[in-house]
Amino acid sequence: MNHPKAIYLIIISTIALTSCRFPDDPNHTLATIRETHEMKVGICSTTSKEKEILKNLAKKLQANIRWTNGNQEELYRMLRDYKLDIVSCSIHEDSPWKEKIAFTAPFYTDPSQSNDNPLVMAVPNGENAWLVYVNEFIQEQKIRD
């Protein structure tokens, strides 16, 4: 073995990395929900379809939902300050807030609407583990329907 120290370093780092969640949340949103069994949800003029999906998501996480009502801007601010985990407010995919807030994958397209503008939900910016979890959940729901 020419460089045993380097090889040990690589092995140890690999083991260390695999025990981490990848990608992770800078603010530990997903881990917190799992530990506290509470999912903080923001809603406003939300359809029953959206509420249903949120309830299913909470069930999967074995968490209770704490509902917060408000208007869209208030909810976005709370989201930005990590006071909410997810916001569902009949947000359309082409919302101009795309730069400031992280949007999930589209989960529902209202057949009654003439233009094809799917609905998305909002999660805090940068919480990549949480975002990927929700997206994968939405994907599962779509396949099931």
Place this chain on the structure above:
Amino acid sequence: MSIITRAVEYPRELLKVYRIAIRYEWISFLYMISAATFSFLVMSNSQTMKTVWLEDLLGIVPPASFLVSSKIIRWRATVKFPYGFHKMNGMAFLTSSLALFILGIFLLCDGLHVLLKQEHPTISNTVMFGNSIWMGYVMIIALLWSSIPSTFLGHVKIPLAHKLYDKILYADAKMNKASWTSGFASIIGIIGIGLGYWWADATVGIIISFSIIRDGYENLSQSIYDMLDEVPRDIGSREVDPLIPEVKSLVLKESYVKSVNLRFRDDGHVFFGEVYIEPQDKEISIQKIHTLRDKIQQYHWRLHDIVIMPVKHT
């Protein structure tokens, strides 16, 4: 004697090398377009990839300037342009080094903006063939494509740049060679984001930007000096070109020369120069001047257009 400078840029042996260089710059040009396209598609909403995309986009400029200038410098000098079009090379060098410098400044500002505004990068996932893949992995692949072939191209182009005395090619090649470090660092940045360190990528971006600003500044200042007809320097260094003292000793070998003074400027690949001779006698024959002029111009292909001027005192 014609007042219009000769069109010949390179001697025959170097023309082959020039053609090879042009071919590699075509490859670089098309490759940078492909890298920019790939990173654009992978961009999604990530600030990280937007930076990579802009780097790739600006990386198209040096090979493009080289290719454009390679066409124009071959044009024959005319009465309207008696000095020919060699200077096109200098202008192309100015353009590409300006692009480099601006890129470095932009990356620095961008990285600082993300850090100061505490903008956590959101990197989502995508669904391909029914599998969920984190976009970070796709970005890493895009970064590998942007940096690894670039490094190989850089290694090949540097010796060509030295042979051809081409500053654009040299600057472009050095940038390419270093791209594996910036690509690797960006990959570390994305892995950092994956591990929850939202500041990783912006920090790496800032570090890389310093190195780009330094390279850009060196090349930009050199290109400005060239435009100001600075004394020609050896490529890649600030040493005065060794050809100049060589020409001086060549002239001093002539028995009729008492002393000599030289003034040269760099016009792209070739030198234009004035040689001021103080002859031993009061007069000097025209034949001797012509012979000396030919001798100097044949000494090296880069000694392109020499004017010999007999003077009273040098």
